[in-house]
Amino acid sequence: MLDLFASFQNLLNGFGIAFTLTNLTFALIGALLGTVVGILPGLGPAATIALLLPISFQIGSPVTSIIMMAGIFYGAMYGGSTTSILVNIPGEAASVVTCIDGYQMALKGRAGPALAICAIGSFIAGTIGVIGLTFVAPPLAEFAIRFGPPEYFALTLLGLMMATLLSGSSILKGLIMVTMGLLLGAVGLDPISGEVRFTWGLLMLQEGIDFVTLAMGLFGIGEILYNLEKELTAELVTRKISHLWPTIKDWAESKWAVVRGSLIGFFIGILPGGGALISSLVSYGVEKKISNHPEEFGKGAIQGVAGPESANNSAASASFIPLLTLGIPGNPAIAMIFAALLIQGVQPGPFLISERPDIFWGVVASMYIGNAMLLILNLPLVGIWVQLLRVPYAILAPIIVLFCCIGVYSIRNTVFDIWVMGVFGVIGYLFRKVDLEPGPLILAFVMGPILERALRQSLLISAGSPLIFLKRPIAGSLIGFLLIFILFQIIMTLRKKWKQGN
Amino acid sequence: MGSFRHPGVGFLPFGLSIILIILSLALIISRWKKETSTKPFWTHRSWVRPLLGVVILGLYALVIDTLGFPLTTLIFLLIWLGIIERTYWLKMVTVSIGVTLALYLIFGYFLEVPVPMGFFK
Numbered sequence: 206m207l208d209l210f211a212s213f214q215n216l217l218n219g220f221g222i223a224f225t226l227t228n229l230t231f232a233l234i235g236a237l238l239g240t241v242v243g244i245l246p247g248l249g250p251a252a253t254i255a256l257l258l259p260i261s262f263q264i265g266s267p268v269t270s271i272i273m274m275a276g277i278f279y280g281a282m283y284g285g286s287t288t289s290i291l292v293n294i295p296g297e298a299a300s301v302v303t304c305i306d307g308y309q310m311a312l313k314g315r316a317g318p319a320l321a322i323c324a325i326g327s328f329i330a331g332t333i334g335v336i337g338l339t340f341v342a343p344p345l346a347e348f349a350i351r352f353g354p355p356e357y358f359a360l361t362l363l364g365l366m367m368a369t370l371l372s373g374s375s376i377l378k379g380l381i382m383v384t385m386g387l388l389l390g391a392v393g394l395d396p397i398s399g400e401v402r403f404t405w406g407l408l409m410l411q412e413g414i415d416f417v418t419l420a421m422g423l424f425g426i427g428e429i430l431y432n433l434e435k436e437l438t439a440e441l442v443t444r445k446i447s448h449l450w451p452t453i454k455d456w457a458e459s460k461w462a463v464v465r466g467s468l469i470g471f472f473i474g475i476l477p478g479g480g481a482l483i484s485s486l487v488s489y490g491v492e493k494k495i496s497n498h499p500e501e502f503g504k505g506a507i508q509g510v511a512g513p514e515s516a517n518n519s520a521a522s523a524s525f526i527p528l529l530t531l532g533i534p535g536n537p538a539i540a541m542i543f544a545a546l547l548i549q550g551v552q553p554g555p556f557l558i559s560e561r562p563d564i565f566w567g568v569v570a571s572m573y574i575g576n577a578m579l580l581i582l583n584l585p586l587v588g589i590w591v592q593l594l595r596v597p598y599a600i601l602a603p604i605i606v607l608f609c610c611i612g613v614y615s616i617r618n619t620v621f622d623i624w625v626m627g628v629f630g631v632i633g634y635l636f637r638k639v640d641l642e643p644g645p646l647i648l649a650f651v652m653g654p655i656l657e658r659a660l661r662q663s664l665l666i667s668a669g670s671p672l673i674f675l676k677r678p679i680a681g682s683l684i685g686f687l688l689i690f691i692l693f694q695i696i697m698t699l700r701k702k703w704k705q706g707n
Numbered sequence: 708m709g710s711f712r713h714p715g716v717g718f719l720p721f722g723l724s725i726i727l728i729i730l731s732l733a734l735i736i737s738r739w740k741k742e743t744s745t746k747p748f749w750t751h752r753s754w755v756r757p758l759l760g761v762v763i764l765g766l767y768a769l770v771i772d773t774l775g776f777p778l779t780t781l782i783f784l785l786i787w788l789g790i791i792e793r794t795y796w797l798k799m800v801t802v803s804i805g806v807t808l809a810l811y812l813i814f815g816y817f818l819e820v821p822v823p824m825g826f827f828k
Contacts, residue, residue, distance in 0.1 A: 260818050377734050384727045391720045402720065426764070433756040433791065434749075599794065600802055603787040606764060607780060607810060614771075615820040623768040631761055638748065657719045 212340055219566025223574055227265060228272050232571045235273035236578045239280020243297045244288050244593050248605055250281035250297065251647075252428075254541035255420040256608055258548060259615040267549040268564050272571040274545055278538045279331055279521045279572065282481060283579045286323040286514050287590060290316055299481035299517040302489040306502060306509030313505050318451040322459050322507060323514040324583040330467035330515035331576040334522025337471050339569055342558065346530040349555035354666065355673050358659035359683035360477065361652045364533050366687055367478025368645050370694055379645050386646035389414055390653025409621045416544045417616055419650060421609040422626040423643040424537070427633020429602050449584070451507070459511035462492050466515030473516075474523030478648075480536035484520040485513035522572060529557055529565055533652065537644050540651045759791050776815065776822035781807045 222228060242253045254274045261270040281297050288296030290307035303323070310319040352360070369379035392403040393413025404410040451459070466488045473484035492512040493502045502509050524535045532554030534540035546553045551561060558565045583590075613622045636643055667673035675681045763786055771779045784803035788794040794802070814820040 260820065263818050377730060377737065381727065381730045381734065384723050384730060388720060388723050388727070391723075402717070430757040430760050433760050434753040599792040600788070603784055603791075604806055604810075606760075606787075607783065607806075610764075610767060610771075611776075611810070611814050611820065611822065614822070615814075618821055620768050620772055620823075623764075623771075627761065627764050627768065630764070634757060660719065 208344065209340070212343055215343075215562060215566045216339055216570060218562070219568075219570030220573075222268060222563055222567035223272065223570035228269055228567065228571060229574070231264065231269050231273040232276050232575045233578055235276020236280040236575050236582060238273075239277040239282075240284040240579065240582055240590060241593060242277065243281035243284020243286075243300075244590050245596075245601065246288055246292075246294045246296050246598075248428075248601075249424065249538075250278045251537040251541055252421065252424040252609075253277055253281075254538060254545070255417050255424070256612045258417045258541065258545055259612050261545050261548055267546065267551050267561075268567040270545060270549065271542060271564060271568050272575075274542050275525070275568055275572060276575045278542070279518060279575065280579055281538075282331075282514075282518045282521050283324065283327050283583050284590065285517075286327070286510070287320060287583075287587065288594065290319045290323070290510070291591060292594060299485050299520075300514070301482070302485050302513045303510055305489070306504070306506050309503070309505035310507065310510065315505065317449040318455050318507065319510050320587050321449050321584060322451050322455065322463075322511045324580055324587070326459070326463040326466065326511045326515040327518040327583070328576055328580040329463050330470060330519040331522055331579075332573065333467040334471050334474065334519035335569060335572045335576065337475075337519075338522055338525055338572070341475070342526050342530050342565070342569075345526065346555045346558045349531050352531075352555065352679065353677075354659040354662035355677050355680040356683070357655060358663055359674055359680040359687075360531060360533060361656040361659065363683050363687045364477030364527070364535060365645070365649055365652060365656075366691070367476055368535070368648050369478070370690070375640075376694070378641050382641055382643065382646040383649040386649025387653045387656065389419065389646070390650045391657070409619065414625065414650075415613075415616055415622060416651065418613050418622045418626045419629055420537070420541065420647055421613055422629025423633035423636070423647065425605060425609040426626060426630025427637060427643065429606055430630060430634035431637045432598065432602065449587075455507050459507045462488075462508040462512040463515045465491060466512040467519040469512075470516035470519035470521075471523045474520030474535075475526050477527050477531075477533050477535045480524055480539075481517035481520045484516040488512040488516035525568075525572075528553055529568075530555060532557070532655070534648065537647045540647055543651060756791055760787075763787055763791075772823050775824045777807055777811050777824075780810060 223232065238253065239250060242248045242250060254277055257264070257270075257274065257277075261274075264270040264273060282299060285295060285297030285300035286303045286307065288294055289300040289303035290311050293304050293308040295301045295304055307319050307323075310316065365383050369383055370376060388403075390413075393411055394401055401411055466485075469488045469491065470481075470484040473487060474480065489509060489512060492506075492508045493499050496502065496506070496508060498506070524539050527533045527535050528539050528543055532543075532552065534543040543553055546564075551557070551564060609626060610623055613626045614620065616622060633643055663673050664671070673680075674684055763783060766786075767779060767783050774782075781803055784806055785799060788799040788802060789796075811822075815822050
């Protein structure tokens, strides 16, 4: 009870920080930018935050820059649905399933209610997610203070494996991406002994591959090159968006979908490796399964829009929990915010809340405000954003490439990094060609140093016995959970194969 | 590399490399049997535009230190819009100049990113 009261008190202080003019302005800028990149296909929140990393010092204090970056992340969840509904292209990865029923609704002249239910559902779910973040994060952080190297090793391993297994595509390919990410993370100075590895004698590689350079190459340039293959001509459903408000019947049909989506999103978002995309897929599946009219799904069922759009928003809020309490990023966009904290000299982890309460509570409070801002931006003003879809991709693509070049150049003021980015751009393009998902690679790259340090320190503590990961209760349970999860996945795959065989 | 008792610099990379080799072999073997993928890697010269993109990016990195940010960016946009997208020339020129000015104002002026100026200094 006392803890709950303390959380309220801290949250009030957080609102004090979030309500300063600077922070309000940057929350708004973040929400606006997020909506824009959410709407524009081919530019996601992860790449956008990566672009802003080099200038996060110019933006201001750690609180201010994280407030803005968080705004970009959850703002993109609002914007992504608009493109899905009107153009049938996901504006952002987590809105893939919204295309199915959202576009059908738009074809039937019900784009207005679809957009409105997305905005309202996102607002409700986003707020539920932040409430969860407010009350779950502090006790979790207190618990995590007791974690030593073996626990961290188990936790990062769990996160990486979950990210692979939940990423949707082939498990084998996911594992390959994770391993490559870990290897790329090993380039440069060894964190323990200070020796150099994998630099091929290049001085510029001694500091390791920069995170921003890698992310911009794989996500930014790779995506652009891939899109260059096909000449994108988006077909926009632009009969005037009339009847924005959903009918009473729409409401009745979608209100429980919103609640269910919020809860699904929250619990999946909190898992290391879980995220907005997977939670929206799960929500769609659940809605279809429990619906009385499953045959309407795929033909414009409003629940198929309300559920997943709510789920991805509450997942976005919830995925801040593992970052801010354990220091473990669960998805690429959160990994960028992780990097932003490090750049600002703040170590994300269990001590963040107690040592830098201004950052934690300021950012959390700003998320309540940001969600309210986004509701206003996306409901009455949705017509303005739709105009963005008229900017042809042909012009957007070279501008994004230039943004990436400047961003990468500005980190160390060297052209060398543009070359490195170009190389990873080509690799990212080829990855997409062969269906390799770059997400797990980025996560592994960020977690690599944490994982390696934890592994080597643990082995030093235990004098070489790997049993240390099983003997300690928390580490042991985490590993146990991981094994059960893997076993479950294997059984599910086998069952599917067996059914197909019959 | 070290041992389990004293894991050294190469400990993790070595282990990872072995895992990667095993995983790659597993992937090759799992594909071997199927032979389902009959569609070509690139259809109808679809590799041309990505390749052009990479080449232009490479040229950009090659000359930016000597020609400076504004001029290189302008040329980059002209070439990209002209060759890859084959935009109408008036649109190509106006967009290129507009974007170059905007980028220079945002990064060079407002955000004070030290962009290379080449011989404009």
